[in-house]
Amino acid sequence: MARKIGKQTYRPENPPVIISTAAIAGPFEGQGPLQPYFDHIYTDIMAGERSFEAAEREMALNACWTCMNKAGKTPQEVDFFLAGDLLNQITTSGFSAVELSIPYLGIYGACSSAGEGLALATMLVDGGYANLVLAATSSHNAAAEKQYRYPTEYGVHRKPTAQWTVTGAGAALVAPGGTGDGPLITMFTVGKPVDLGIKDVQNVGAAMAPAAADTLVRHFADTGRGPEYYDLIVTGDLGKFGKDLIKKLAVSKGGFDLSHNYEDCGLILYDTEKQDVHAGASGCASSAVVVYGYLYRRLMEGTLKRLLMVPTGALHSPCSVQQDDNIPSIAHAISIEKL
Amino acid sequence: MARKIGKQTYRPENPPVIISTAAIAGPFEGQGPLQPYFDHIYTDIMAGERSFEAAEREMALNACWTCMNKAGKTPQEVDFFLAGDLLNQITTSGFSAVELSIPYLGIYGACSSAGEGLALATMLVDGGYANLVLAATSSHNAAAEKQYRYPTEYGVHRKPTAQWTVTGAGAALVAPGGTGDGPLITMFTVGKPVDLGIKDVQNVGAAMAPAAADTLVRHFADTGRGPEYYDLIVTGDLGKFGKDLIKKLAVSKGGFDLSHNYEDCGLILYDTEKQDVHAGASGCASSAVVVYGYLYRRLMEGTLKRLLMVPTGALHSPCSVQQDDNIPSIAHAISIEKL
Numbered sequence: 001m002a003r004k005i006g007k008q009t010y011r012p013e014n015p016p017v018i019i020s021t022a023a024i025a026g027p028f029e030g031q032g033p034l035q036p037y038f039d040h041i042y043t044d045i046m047a048g049e050r051s052f053e054a055a056e057r058e059m060a061l062n063a064c065w066t067c068m069n070k071a072g073k074t075p076q077e078v079d080f081f082l083a084g085d086l087l088n089q090i091t092t093s094g095f096s097a098v099e100l101s102i103p104y105l106g107i108y109g110a111c112s113s114a115g116e117g118l119a120l121a122t123m124l125v126d127g128g129y130a131n132l133v134l135a136a137t138s139s140h141n142a143a144a145e146k147q148y149r150y151p152t153e154y155g156v157h158r159k160p161t162a163q164w165t166v167t168g169a170g171a172a173l174v175a176p177g178g179t180g181d182g183p184l185i186t187m188f189t190v191g192k193p194v195d196l197g198i199k200d201v202q203n204v205g206a207a208m209a210p211a212a213a214d215t216l217v218r219h220f221a222d223t224g225r226g227p228e229y230y231d232l233i234v235t236g237d238l239g240k241f242g243k244d245l246i247k248k249l250a251v252s253k254g255g256f257d258l259s260h261n262y263e264d265c266g267l268i269l270y271d272t273e274k275q276d277v278h279a280g281a282s283g284c285a286s287s288a289v290v291v292y293g294y295l296y297r298r299l300m301e302g303t304l305k306r307l308l309m310v311p312t313g314a315l316h317s318p319c320s321v322q323q324d325d326n327i328p329s330i331a332h333a334i335s336i337e338k339l
Numbered sequence: 340m341a342r343k344i345g346k347q348t349y350r351p352e353n354p355p356v357i358i359s360t361a362a363i364a365g366p367f368e369g370q371g372p373l374q375p376y377f378d379h380i381y382t383d384i385m386a387g388e389r390s391f392e393a394a395e396r397e398m399a400l401n402a403c404w405t406c407m408n409k410a411g412k413t414p415q416e417v418d419f420f421l422a423g424d425l426l427n428q429i430t431t432s433g434f435s436a437v438e439l440s441i442p443y444l445g446i447y448g449a450c451s452s453a454g455e456g457l458a459l460a461t462m463l464v465d466g467g468y469a470n471l472v473l474a475a476t477s478s479h480n481a482a483a484e485k486q487y488r489y490p491t492e493y494g495v496h497r498k499p500t501a502q503w504t505v506t507g508a509g510a511a512l513v514a515p516g517g518t519g520d521g522p523l524i525t526m527f528t529v530g531k532p533v534d535l536g537i538k539d540v541q542n543v544g545a546a547m548a549p550a551a552a553d554t555l556v557r558h559f560a561d562t563g564r565g566p567e568y569y570d571l572i573v574t575g576d577l578g579k580f581g582k583d584l585i586k587k588l589a590v591s592k593g594g595f596d597l598s599h600n601y602e603d604c605g606l607i608l609y610d611t612e613k614q615d616v617h618a619g620a621s622g623c624a625s626s627a628v629v630v631y632g633y634l635y636r637r638l639m640e641g642t643l644k645r646l647l648m649v650p651t652g653a654l655h656s657p658c659s660v661q662q663d664d665n666i667p668s669i670a671h672a673i674s675i676e677k678l
Contacts, residue, residue, distance in 0.1 A: 002467070050662075084447070088427040088656040089449065091654065091658070094669075095659070095667065101532075103347050104531060105446065106447040106448050106455070107446055107447065108423070108445040108447045116444055120459070123466055124462055127468055193433060315428065315433035320434070323390055323393070328436075330433075
């Protein structure tokens with residue numbers, strides 16, 4: 001197991017390449033500062049479909065097709081489709097797999113799913129099991145609100161700590177090292193779930209920050225790298241309060257200073273001055289559209305060389321919350337480098 | 340990609356070993372013909388817990404701990420925990436991962452999850468990314484009925500084609516070839532979702548049979564093996580009607596005769612004469628408890644040498660059904676041999 005470093009981190013023998021990505025946004029997301037980086041912005045939250053769920057599927061498929069088109073690939077050339085989303089039984093991913101007709105392995109890590117997909121894609125490609133893996137994820141504000149909270153028509157008041165589920169989808173194509181000049185996945189750390197007893201679904205940033213800190217500190221310990229190794233470290237969707245918390249936890253748990261090069265995708269995605277998203281963005285698409293849209297472009301343009309992507313997920317369900325269970329969380333760290 | 344054979348099938352360079360398994364059953368399952376093969380049978384469907392969901396978690400964890408105990412392994416020695424279940428946001432698996440504290444990758448393939456777990460475990464182990472993977476899955480009749488259909492207290496009438504969700508859990512530990520004398524995972528075929536337009540949630544056997552037939556025919560085409568290569572082929576939970584259908588489809592799609600050595604776990608698990616399960620068993624645990632309990636024992640005793648396990652999953656959700664979507668399905672085929 002020459003590929004394992006330390007306890008939870010892996011270094012591919014031949015680092016796989018992200019040969020293309022796609023980032024698809026909903027109308028509200030398209031009004032934010034990352035507008036120039038999206039491949040498509042829907043002007044209608046229904047995306048011309050008959051339900052929120054069908055709209056999410058349309059966006060997920062758009063991300064997948066766009067990503068393959070950019071690389072000049074067809075579904076027949078893709079070995080595995082790894083996808084996950086927030087809807088019960090990850091139906092967005094399953095129904096997308098039907099249309100794509102690619103051998104399908106469904107994944108679920110809540111909003112950490114983009115990281116789980118990239119970690120698995122790396123292992124399948126570097127392990128000699130795939131030449132091309134399509135990893136995708138999505139979320140839809142109205143579909144998620146309906147399922148996790150209340151119908152939006154109720155106009156239920158939200159706490160200042162509440163976050164805004166991103167409407168959008170992201171996809172990435174991962175191929176063996178040496179395929180084109182895209183950024184490489186040079187290392188990754190697979191997280192353990194962490195449960196610090198948070199029960200408030202309107203404060204998942206606080207629930208997820210300890211998991212993100214745990215994975216980050218583990219990543220640094222396993223690799224010998226510190227935060228300064230990276231040009232940028234981004235968590236998925238900790239939001240305003242989670243971002244403050246992880247900075248404190250990184251110091252207290254490992255003595256790491258995140259104050260210079262750390263951001264949260266949930267705070268990059270919207271203009272938080274003008275767009276009322278309370279504590280920031282959340283949802284599987286948060287890290288996916290920011291990294292596969294904005295940050296992938298920066299990696300390709302050379303304004304960013306070393307990126308650590310840390311998607312974060314809260315592993316609860318409406319049922320578990322109603323039954324008074326805690327909200328455990330998980331995060332995976334993916335080192336993406338363009339050297 | 341020397342490991343890929345044909346279009347969807349893979350042959351490990353060094354076939355991984357299933358070094359131990361565990362099969363945990365609910366009270367009703369424990370009254371069936373496989374009673375001697377379960378590691379533990381709960382006498383209470385609540386398993387001493389306060390909810391059906393917590394009971395499922397207790398069973399899943401019991402399967403995981405028992406499986407590790409049998410192999411003399413601790414969670415600290417396990418590289419990855421791959422688990423999935425039927426509950427929304429696969430909370431059984433996520434909460435189990437918290438207690439086990441093993442790096443966690445959640446999976447979802449509905450009742451095909453046991454196959455998805457073994458396929459991924461094989462790739463991670465043979466690909467040089469893991470020395471030990473714990474793959475687990477579970478289902479609980481009352482938790483599933485409540486979520487997918489109606490509260491059982493309503494006493495809603497069920498159609499003759501309806502199936503009975505298994506209460507139980509199964510786990511398997513997968514290690515590199517050469518570790519002990521357990522059966523080997525010698526090949527596997529990853530399925531594509533198939534959608535033939537079935538919409539009846541009380542007839543998922545019919546929805547899943549085409550996916551199982553598609554994967555089986557693909558497995559035979561990719562490998563050059565025919566059904567006669569195997570001592571036994573088992574699907575996960577097609578039930579009585581699905582079993583009839585797949586036999587016809589295997590002939591019409593590929594000219595393969597399944598009449599000699601094919602069974603469905605959903606019909607092996609219960610005494611269908613005495614136990615009223617309508618068309619048979621269903622649920623993630625169906626293939627898991629039959630293969631990890633009964634068939635693993637037969638492999639170790641030498642009364643079975645070549646097994647093809649084909650877990651089958653229906654990729655719908657209650658929401659997708661209410662929205663009049665079809666029920667697409669998927670199946671993976673895992674060749675398990677003790678030679």
